Amino acid sequence: MPLLLLTLLTLVVLAAVFLPPAWRRHRREKIQQQPFPAAWRHILKQRMPYFRALPADLQLQLKKLIQVFVAEKQFVGCAGLTVTDEMKVTIAAQACLLLLNKPAHYYPKLQQILIYPAAFVVPAQQSDAAGVVSESAQLRLGESWQTGQIVLSWVDTLHSAAICNDGHNLVIHEFAHQLDQLKGQATGAPLLRSTEAYQEWSQVLSREFEQLQRQLAQGLPTLFDAYAATNPAEFFAVISEVFFEQPDLFAAQHPALYQQLRSFYALDPLSWVHTHPASHH
Structure with missing residues (x-):
């Protein structure tokens, strides 16, 4: 595909994603003007130690994102589960980490x-x-579907939220897939701002993906879970978990890859982990 056409297509998709109709923008502004419920604040304090590690401006931003996310998404309990505000807020808080510092699109x-x-x-x-x-059954903790659904295990969602520095987070993983699926099938390359950004992304992530596969084949220890070597889409989801949860190790061991995610997420978790070290452990 010619570069000019690719760039134009990217711009069209970006506009569709990031420019909601005026009525939706107005409704979201009204939701964000409402006070953040005290009960929800308590849930964040109790269930999400990561929240305390965030700088004050990002905490405020995250609360506003949570308000809209909870208002706009439908939460469905499965296998007899009754959905509570605790579930909604705990999931929304982790999902919205991935939306900080960017034009708000709330996983359209x-x-x-x-x-x-x-x-x-x-x-x-x-x-x-x-x-x-042959037909078989597989046990899953989460799934992200292109058709507009995410499936999560509540027990594992709680566990992910509570331990915020082990490099594993189910919600971040599945919502990274959702970002990847904004343009269609998950390929490990989410929507980026320019053709140049795609070229750089492709070079760095391909090199790191192949390096991970080589290390695993040789039985060498790796920062990233072996599941990341499955395919580029899983690689992106797994490194997103580590980016938010173990930025110090990530930046030290994979500086070029860390820079790509820092640019994509418009965040540098390394800066607040060291500013609030006690909160992150």
Whole structure:
């Protein structure tokens, strides 16, 4: 595809994503003008130690993002689960970390968040070398669908929120996929601002992805979970978890990759981890 056409297509998609109609902007402004509920503040303090590590301006921004997210998304309890404000706010707070410092778009394709009490079973098909297809069941903690749904295990969502420096966060992982899926199928390259940004992203992430695969093949220790080597889409989701949860190790061991995510997310978690070290542990 010619570069000019690619750039034009990117601009059209960006405009569709980042420029909501005037009525929606007005409604969101009204929601954000309302006081942040005291009960929700208590949930953040109790369930999300990461929130305390954020600088004050980002805390305020995050609260406004949470208000709109909770108002606009449908939360559905599965397998008999009753959805509570605690679930909505805990999920929204982690999901909205990925939206800080950017034109607010609130995951425009996402309509529903389906919440299971714990890990859930999904049917899967596998084919062997002879092409024989067998049906099986897989246990999942979360999924992100292009059709406008995210599925989460509540137990694992809580665990992810509570331990904010182990490099694993289910909600960040699935919502990184959702960002990747804004343009269609998840490929490991979310919407970027320019053709040059895509070229740089592709070079750095491809190099790092291949390096991870080589390290795993040689049995070497890696900062990123082995699941990241599955494909570029999973690589992007896993490194997003580590970017927010272990920025110090990430920046030290993978500086070029860290810079790509810092530019994409318009955030530098390294700066607030060291400003508020006690809050992050």
